[in-house]
Amino acid sequence: MLKRKSSLKIINKVSTFKNLIKKLHNKKNRKPIILIPTMGALHQGHLSLIEKGKKIGGYTIASIFINPIQFNDKNDLKNYPIALQDDIDKLNRLKVDYLFIPKIEDIFEKNFQTTVTVNDLQKNLCGMHRPGHFNGVTTIVIKLFNIVKPDIAIFGKKDLQQLIIIKRMVKDLNLDIKIIEGRTIRERSGLALSSRNKLLTKTNYHKASKIYLGLKMAKNQFLNGRNKSIYLKNKLIKFFKSEGLNNIEYVQIVNQEKLEENAIVKKGDVIVVALKLGKIRLIDNLKL
Numbered sequence: 001m002l003k004r005k006s007s008l009k010i011i012n013k014v015s016t017f018k019n020l021i022k023k024l025h026n027k028k029n030r031k032p033i034i035l036i037p038t039m040g041a042l043h044q045g046h047l048s049l050i051e052k053g054k055k056i057g058g059y060t061i062a063s064i065f066i067n068p069i070q071f072n073d074k075n076d077l078k079n080y081p082i083a084l085q086d087d088i089d090k091l092n093r094l095k096v097d098y099l100f101i102p103k104i105e106d107i108f109e110k111n112f113q114t115t116v117t118v119n120d121l122q123k124n125l126c127g128m129h130r131p132g133h134f135n136g137v138t139t140i141v142i143k144l145f146n147i148v149k150p151d152i153a154i155f156g157k158k159d160l161q162q163l164i165i166i167k168r169m170v171k172d173l174n175l176d177i178k179i180i181e182g183r184t185i186r187e188r189s190g191l192a193l194s195s196r197n198k199l200l201t202k203t204n205y206h207k208a209s210k211i212y213l214g215l216k217m218a219k220n221q222f223l224n225g226r227n228k229s230i231y232l233k234n235k236l237i238k239f240f241k242s243e244g245l246n247n248i249e250y251v252q253i254v255n256q257e258k259l260e261e262n263a264i265v266k267k268g269d270v271i272v273v274a275l276k277l278g279k280i281r282l283i284d285n286l287k288l
Contacts, residue, residue: 008092010099014106014147020098021149024059032058035150037141040064041081041195042090045185049154050094052182061148062091063100065107069115070136075279081195100148107143115139118165118172124259125161125272126283129249137162138169145177153177158184158192160272160285161259184285186212192284204277210243215271215286222288227265229253240275249274249281253288 011017024033034053038046053060064087071077084101091099115135121127122134145153155163167179185193190212191205200208218236226232233251240248251273253265262269265288272285 008088008096008099010088010101012101012103014102017098017100017102017147021147025149032056032151033061033149034058035061035063035144035148035153037063037065037144037153037155039066039080039195040087041083041198042087043185043193043195043197045156045158045182045193047090047094048185049156049182050091050096052180053152053154054094054096056152056180058151059097060094061098061100061150062096063102063144063148065100065102065140065144067136067140068104069108069139070133072130072132076281079199079279081198100144102147107140116142116169118169121161121165121168121259124254125250125252126274127161129274134162134165138165141166142169142173145175150177152180154180154182156182156184158194158284160256160270164256164259190216192282194282196280196282199280200277204280207244208277208282210240210245211273211275211282211284212286214239214243214245215273215284218271219286219288222265229261229263229265232265232271236271236273240273245275245277247276249276 011020024030034056036049036053050060050062066080068077088099116138117135118138127134155166157163163181170177170179187193189209191197191209192212197205214236217239218232221232221235232253236251237248252261253269253271254261255269267288270285270287274281274283
């Protein structure tokens with residue numbers, strides 16, 4: 001355990017962290033353990049999840065682990081932004097209690113071969129374009145849950161499919177963990193905050209700001225009575241292409257239970273999009 005001048009304690013070893021958790025669980029008048037898993041390069045979206053955890057009260061634990069098994073593109077893994085000291089400074093300012101930064105060899109030991117799969121929910125959307133991604137996500141999340149043993153875990157709504165898959169996994173496996181959702185945090189332009197935003201060129205950054213504008217346009221069409229999925233999707237795709245957003249992976253309108261499309265859109269359904277600007281892949285969504 002590395003101690004810093006602030007109250008934040010940084011732990012790298014799984015065994016050390018497990019011992020800490022035992023002590024926290026055995027305390028009289030035990031406070032809830034709140035986990036916010038991240039891959040680092042923290043932005044205000046991550047920090048809003050931590051602030052949400054701080055308001056609940058208890059022990060706030062952030063984790064930073066760039067999970068190699070959820071990257072289907074080796075270049076994406078190689079280029080993923082790292083800003084560890086900046087992350088530590090941000091967590092210090094928020095008075096996070098513990099930061100868990102495990103080593104890859106501690107998480108995925110030699111001959112590691114077990115993964116967790118949530119079947120149907122990963123067949124659509126990002127699952128179609130990133131084979132193996134969600135198996136990697138659910139596997140690392142269940143491992144973190146087993147190590148940290150949180151009472152509460154907080155995930156953002158920007159990664160909607162991930163959030164729904166994790167909630168299903170928790171329910172299906174009878175895990176006694178409450179999943180709390182954090183709202184999508186946006187830049188002034190409307191662009192959803194992402195660690196990958198800093199990799200965009202100036203031109204593509206400007207184009208990316210049009211994603212949210214298009215989502216709002218489609219939502220307004222729905223609120224004005226246009227409820228056919230095919231109409232709304234075509235309208236949005238046409239708008240994206242007019243703004244130079246040509247490399248579209250998908251535009252869908254799905255329900256939040258099964259992530260399935262219906263011909264007629266209903267209140268509560270979500271517009272979900274994924275596209276690429278250069279080599280940078282961006283996702284966003286907006287609830288109707």
